[in-house]
Amino acid sequence: EPEVTQTPSHQVTQMGQEVILRCVPISNHLYFYWYRQILGQKVEFLVSFYNNEISEKSEIFDDQFSVERPDGSNFTLKIRSTKLEDSAMYFCATHRDHNEKLFFGSGTQLSVL
């Protein structure tokens, strides 16, 4: 089965630093999402992205967060100035079309110290 690839698998950073999480979607997928999961809690929607623009974003996705697809393949999530509460597992998810299965990557575990 095709896979969504995320790098790095683990990221440790100091509070206030910028981090970039990367995702390689399945080829020919057009819809992209970022979700996050704080340890032991539910998976929460952050943002959806289609046709090179944000479709929807949650309250969590404030001005410190941004997404882009810089080279037409990688899909990135940037956190400009990390806070302790940003520590979580971040999942990228993609699918080709509205009515098709959503594939999740294995996640990036972000630890903010």
Added chain:
Amino acid sequence: QQQVKQSPQSLIVQKGGIPIINCAYENTAFDYFPWYQQFPGKGPALLIAIRPDVSEKKEGRFTISFNKSAKQFSLHIMDSQPGDSATYFCAASKGTGTASKLTFGTGTRLQVTL
């Protein structure tokens, strides 16, 4: 109104048993109800999904029961196996398809013992 409530938080069954996980929602605009299975260190993987025009859907050993009037849906795992031990999340979304954001339940940690 956007919440999806899931229970139980954890569940232990013996091999061959039938664990049942329940979810309830408030938002009647939700029209897509998937269940995801998550193993430690992995992302959620779609297990089975249902739309409100049917009351039951079965795929292999996994069955979703859907009660539109009660705004509840549940996952049944027939003949459960130790390999089914994982965390299960129900979810819901609204819109014309599955592109809309998923609202997840809080998860159920299932352990299937020998």
